[in-house]
Amino acid sequence: MKYPFLKKQATIGTTAPSSGVDEHLHDVLKRACHQMENRGYKVICGETVWTQSKAKSAPATKRAAELQTMLQDPSINLIIPPWGGELLIEVLEHLDFDCFPEKWILGYSDTSGILLATTIMTGIATAHGTNLVDLSGETMDETTAMWEKVLATQAGGSVTQYSSEKYQKEWQFENPSPCVFHLTEPTEWKTVTGEPVKMEGRLLGGCVDVIHHFVGTPFGDVKGFRQKYINNEKVLWYFENCDLSTTDLRRSLVQMKLAGWFEGCSGILFGRSAGNHPVDDYVVEDVYQELYQELKVPIVYDVDCGHVPPQMTFINGAYAEVEAEDGKGKVVQHFKG
Template sequence: MNRKYFLSSILIAGTAGFSFKSSKKSFDPVKEIRIPPYLKPGDMIGVTSPAGYITTEQIRPAVKLMESWGFKIYIGSTINKRDFSRGGTDKERAADLQQMLDNPDIKAIMCARGGYGTIRILDQLNFNNFKQQPKWIVGFSDITVLHCHLNRQLNIASIHAKMCNSFPSDWALADPMQIETILSIRQVLSGSPVKYTAPHLSYNRAGRVEAQLIGGNLSIIETVAGTESDIDTDGKILFLEETGEYLYRVDRMFWNLKRTGKLSKLKGLIIGGFKLKPDDPGDEFGSSVYEVIMEKVKEYDYPICFDFPVGHQKNNFALKCGTKHILNVDANGSSLVSI
């Protein structure tokens, strides 16, 4: 996979004319997103675990590397705390994330790991201060809960990316893909445009679109369906990834997306990594994941790409949820460019 960074700025110029009649702007169904300030050296990143349990030792490589990037690191109280599989009780995890949302000195929040537990604390959080001073929230998997909520309720961008438990323990021994994916977090936090590519697949559907990018873990998106955190996909590029599920469950979740209208008015669809459980012997589903997905979108004409470098896999690059991107799918493969 080739990957390039585009460091050129894009200038958008507009013109306005005079008219005796009142001018009317075309209606845009996609709300304007608020982009938190990008980070600069000396800014502080808070590390918290709103989901699973993790230790100081396990986050040490991530802390060390982010400090080498010039950032200060604030380690939250949930690190080392444990309530069974979670990083402390619901009350403790909510309190730790809340104080990071409210602390004006913290410019970004890095979630230490996924697992399970973010949905349990979401309704305990107060985003009033965060709305006044938005900051980047970074994570994926279970953290999709926050990405969905920020997009639907607050119109604030966030970063879908690897977390502390995915940083290599020894940077000198990390393979090139690990290095690229981790460095993409720094690029996105710092505001540098990025471009990611994936090879051509026969199931891809060609097209070029420009729209807001949203998405994350498929089962989490199903979890928040029908709630105030439910994502609105109309006019957007949706990206999806999943892990540890049987194919029949993936089929069921895609029927949920279709029947709730989330697939009908998309601008584009990006399918990332889908690491599935093998079918039980004698209980095979009888389709591939590509066939399962294409069955649900066959009546639509927007571009679709598969095997994109996002998800529970080594090639999981940082994506800005809520901001505009250009998706291009053609005979050479697919590309996604932040703008």
């Protein structure tokens, strides 16, 4: 594994490989850029971040070209898209992964597609965490703010994160505050068995809505990644669900299982979700319980990951030790080769 490093006063490249920002929200993006500059960063915005039409920022070739250019620009140290979207998968075939440098890409939702693909294809670690518009506040909660410390961890080093105290139940766009998130609900990490859990392995994951479509493609060659880059070590999966129903989620997880993604799996983390809509009386806890019975590995859910903020920064490819007990969680990530 290869780990990029976030240096002080880095230059951030902001491009939109999925969705750009509608004109009526340009002020939000400008505010995020301004806040990052106040924190000592320089921000370079690509053309794609300012446009949005037909569920994408621009045609796939343009999105791919802008991302590739920013990745290969030595003056840009870090890539943070404004947010996710719907159709990032279209750009993958137009990227030259052989030319990807060791440079952090940070984000979640649809962005998790480029994160997982990059790590699987290149062995370069990528960062599942905050997106740029979530950094538009004057302040950050402790969980979100860890993105800088995590990305500034040296190769060979380790970094520890703890579960949040509270999470945001719903967005309150009509009630802006100095901190983007309104954290009101007590966080509780839960285990399928109700017992304390300890597990460890190489982190891989992302938004299930997005990454299950990688099954059967080069971008989802988990077996090849394990053989080539992590000496067949076990994988500790983390998933988050944007808006799949419980049956959609179940189908996606079974698809991953049948494709061999869970061979050598040491455990699974599931993020909080505003999705997981029940079908009949089939609820998400049923999905977790069935997966536990099939895989016989620890499963922890309602963790700080995904569309119900705040979220930890998980590094694809890092070796993680995870503990969950009495509603609290701890994640130690080791940046080992």
